[in-house]
Amino acid sequence: MTPPAQAAAERAALAPMPLIAGHPTDVQLNTELLSPILAPGNAWKVLVGLAAMGTSMLVVGLTVTIARGIGMWGNNQPVGWAYDIINFVWWIGIGHAGTLISAILLLFQQKWRTSINRFAEAMTIFAVMQAAMFPLVHTGRPWFAIYWLFPYPNTMGIWPNFKSPLIWDVFAVSTYFTISLLFWYLGLIPDLATLRDTATKRAQRIAYGVFALGWKGSSRHWQHYRIGYLLLAGLSTPLVLSVHSIVSFDFAVSQLPGWHATIFPPYFVAGAVFGGFAMVLTLIIPARAVFRFQGVITDRHLENMAKVMLVTSMIVGYGYLMENFMAWYSGNPYEAFLFFKSRPFGPYAPIYWTMLACNVLVPQTYWFRRARTSVVWLWVSSVLVGVGMWAERFVIIVTSLYRDFLPSSWGMYAPTWVDWFIFFGTISFFSLLFLLFLRFVPSVAISEVKELNHELKHEQAHAGGHA
């Protein structure tokens, strides 16, 4: 039998960095985690100003598009889909990390999720909002979109094409948004109640009190809360898979080389989680520095996220490998042309190689602990991965279309200024929403962190005593 002391020593040698630094009390945690809301700084105002200025680009881009039509965009034959779909897929993918953290990691009993889940869930909601904008505007007349997208019995007997994955998208994305929003809000309720009780200003007390829905923290409340939370987690988990699978069907149900691949559904899901975790790191590293959250969002969290990115990067790399192998193995000359000529050596080759370098090479550094624990490298590499995943969608969409089957139908694609305005506009709008979130809502799930804190203390008190 192992002497408990030896087991404890071994566990200490293996133990990763702590989940919560130091031994904070509940009051300390409240003060620390609510400070961005109750005592905001000036940096926040500057950032909001910048984001609002960027959002005006979105307003301009959308106004021009709606006033003059989608001819203001760069896509035309043969590249009929471009920035609209690239950005749609990119944004919706980013959302997936939030759901993975909040739902799947919960089901896998991963305690480290507690400090970052609120953050990631908010990111999901804001990212899905950006994503939904693109297909809606791409309909040309979005005010009619409700007629076109949703099936409803009408006197003309016209229905959307139920065989089209685009209509599946409508259901998948709207379900996803609804469930994500409910999940996020349900998780917020106990913290909103804490805010209501901690706030000193009357207006704050009333506002947070309304949204706290009369939460008292009784054991009855907690019991219902837990059941609801677990049920929503169970509902969200298949959604992580289904939403991006259906997005991948937008391409894969076609017969086009580069789009028609059976690996697309799981490979898109992995890519979504990959890009999403990159975005979480890109946002959380500066946020935790500014708000001094290092005590609850520790290096351990960053390291774990790097590991998830390594895994998903390997799956994405596996997808690339399978596509290339089958392009040759299938004996299809069009597949071979796309994968061995047009993509790696065609006019868009730099984007293709950027994709490979950012999505496959950069994350290989995460095999090493030094890279996983270097905050600077994590931030730089997460930005690179964000770029790489955007490049991947560009490669999939544009390079599969620009060389049509007949050379007479070949054509290049270039985005217009409107495309750029809308793209940067969504980034700014996303940032703006995120900054508002940081300022008005507890960005770390305080009640869950407190619970984890108590659990860890309990564990420490009994460490080694079990063996």
Place this chain on the structure above:
Amino acid sequence: MNAAPFTGGRTLMTRAAVLGVAGLAATAAGGALDARRALYAYLAAFVYWSGIALAAMVFLMANEAAGARWYIVVRRLLESLITVFPLLAVLFVPIAIGAGRIFPWVDPVGATHAAIQPWAHGEGPLAVHLWEHRHPWMNLPFFLFRAVLYFAIWIGVAALMRRWSLSQDRGGGASVKQAMRRLGAGGLPFVALAMTFAAFDWQMSLSAFLFSTIFGVYWFAGSLVAAIAALILASASAAREEPLRSAINTNHIHSLGKYLFAFTAFWAYIAFSQYLLIWIANLPEEVPWYLTRTDSGWKGVGVFLALFQFVLPFLFLIPRSRKRAWKPLVFMSVWILAVHYVDIYWVVMPGLSPAGPRPSWMDLTAFLGVGGACVAWVVSRLRGHPILPARDPYLSDSLHYEPQQ
């Protein structure tokens, strides 16, 4: 904690060994009557059992890589499954010898494969053309070389994982755990790629018209459900005696049940993705593989799989109480192990009889032969070592596994 070597399972081992030898001998005798039929039966059995061992290895490595603590109490059982690769390498020999009678690409224009797809008129020349194109990859020497490479990877990784685990019993300390975690993570890409290309070599290449990028994942997904089912059966059986009787609590059972539930859905997801995308695109060089399986006597088998490898297990496993007791889980595991064989059969056998299933007694003897040998081997590896890794630093976490939900 009981650290005495495990001595149970003698009856199971003996019976499995007898069944294995008898099954293999009967299949070999069948081979004298109809070599091609026997080889197909043998291939299906081999793919079935090796898939389970491979998925078990991936599951073990993933758990170590993730630093999982809950499963330490059943880790030795899981580990015993992956000791089987040396035996599987030996059992691969008949396939290597008989490859010419199994795989159409060995001799695409040969008489053996004149009736590759009898329903698909006029596609023979296309098949020949495709095999000629693939010749640099799909030729016998390279095929055998790859098989050697796959087994080298699997045997090597499995041996290291096993050796380190056993060295824990002698007080290996934290460095051993660290090594297992590192190999668990670092070895996964190699094991997974070898499994993928083995799926292409041993199953996909039975038809000229299948080149599905998801096919490796398909084999893995089905095998993983079966591997978890095998782990459940092993755990339920070992938990009848000490030390596992007191070591395994309801939460462990629940976690195993949840994995069975989740990966049943995962298999359906992968199977549906592959089917939908090939069916809806309807490409002439791609769709014949599914047409053989839907516009023929195989249609019923496909429907059977959808209903009984997904719908029924999924509905059955939804209630929480069924995931927290051995009895329903054991029932469902036996069920899954049975329908997973139908799944493999449905992938492999249309290469032999495209018109519809033509079961033979050799299917049974091959299944029992390979399976009996594997089970006997696994139990023999399990014996003689403690069934609980008593010195794993996280054993106490696993013994006190009480998640909140």
